[in-house]
Amino acid sequence: MRTTTLTASVIAIGGALLSGICLGAAPKTDAPAEIKKTLEARYPQIKVLDVKPSQVDGLYEVFTGDNIVYASPTGDYLFAGPMIGTKDHSNLTAARLDERNAIDFSKLPFDLAIKTVKGDGRHTLAVFADPDCPFCKELEHSLAAFDNVTIYTFLFPITSLHPDAANKAHVIWCASDRSQAWTQWMVDGKPAVGTEGCKDDPIVKLQAVGDKLHVASTPVLFFANGQRVGGTLTAEQLKKKFDAVEAAAAQAASKAAPAQKSTTASSGSAN
Numbered sequence: 346m347r348t349t350t351l352t353a354s355v356i357a358i359g360g361a362l363l364s365g366i367c368l369g370a371a372p373k374t375d376a377p378a379e380i381k382k383t384l385e386a387r388y389p390q391i392k393v394l395d396v397k398p399s400q401v402d403g404l405y406e407v408f409t410g411d412n413i414v415y416a417s418p419t420g421d422y423l424f425a426g427p428m429i430g431t432k433d434h435s436n437l438t439a440a441r442l443d444e445r446n447a448i449d450f451s452k453l454p455f456d457l458a459i460k461t462v463k464g465d466g467r468h469t470l471a472v473f474a475d476p477d478c479p480f481c482k483e484l485e486h487s488l489a490a491f492d493n494v495t496i497y498t499f500l501f502p503i504t505s506l507h508p509d510a511a512n513k514a515h516v517i518w519c520a521s522d523r524s525q526a527w528t529q530w531m532v533d534g535k536p537a538v539g540t541e542g543c544k545d546d547p548i549v550k551l552q553a554v555g556d557k558l559h560v561a562s563t564p565v566l567f568f569a570n571g572q573r574v575g576g577t578l579t580a581e582q583l584k585k586k587f588d589a590v591e592a593a594a595a596q597a598a599s600k601a602a603p604a605q606k607s608t609t610a611s612s613g614s615a616n
Contacts, residue, residue, distance in 0.1 A: 376418045380405055383420030411559040413442050443573040446559050450571045457547035458499050461524040464492035468587040469569040471497040473560045476514050477507035480577040481564045485531040490580040501555050519543030
């Protein structure tokens with residue numbers, strides 16, 4: 346997984362130092378602007394997209410696209426690492442980062458993806474995956490349990506971690522049946538056989554797409570509602586996500602139906 350210079354350079358704040366910082370003090374109304382200005386001056390190589398209050402009073406969330414760190418009201422101190430909710434042991438930072446990086450699912454470049462349809466295909470999922478990523482293989486084993494999903498796989502080899510991943514991605518893309526080649530390699534460990542004369546693949550284009558979407562590790566999942574999840578999921582976790590997306594879509598449709606009916610009725614009476 347790639348990390349930003351901001352995270353690598355962040356100051357570690359010890360318990361003794363924390364005792365001298367009054368995080369609960371009333372922050373200035375322009376604290377986000379002041380923090381952004383301070384950090385961009387001290388870390389010119391990093392683009393701070395925005396600064397917002399965090400879940401902890403007096404501590405601010407600094408969003409850089411592929412990372413979230415936390416800052417004191419002046420920006421003089423940074424805190425790197427996940428914020429954990431002690432009630433349920435949830436990683437609040439990871440959840441917030443996925444929320445901030447939600448997308449318009451319909452705008453993904455599906456023509457650059459390997460499309461796999463299983464059964465009725467009613468659940469939809471997009472995955473940025475590296476063919477040599479062990480967590481991606483875990484995810485594929487989880488997906489193997491479903492027979493009602495459409496999966497768009499975007500090949501995203503991270504060669505700094507897996508030097509041969511780009512070669513494997515090219516061969517899989519050039520296979521006569523890409524979906525089958527991908528599944529056989531990721532689930533069964535059977536190498537794909539490429540088609541002679543296949544010179545092009547979407548790898549370079551997808552690197553640019555991934556950078557735009559702040560994909561810095563694999564797997565990264567996007568559900569039909571645009572929700573992003575970084576990391577592998579079990580079959581049980583996937584089912585909960587699919588069911589939640591489906592339920593939300595059904596609820597939205599039921600709310601929209603009366604309004605549409607009312608509009609149609611009004612239109613008819615006017616005629």
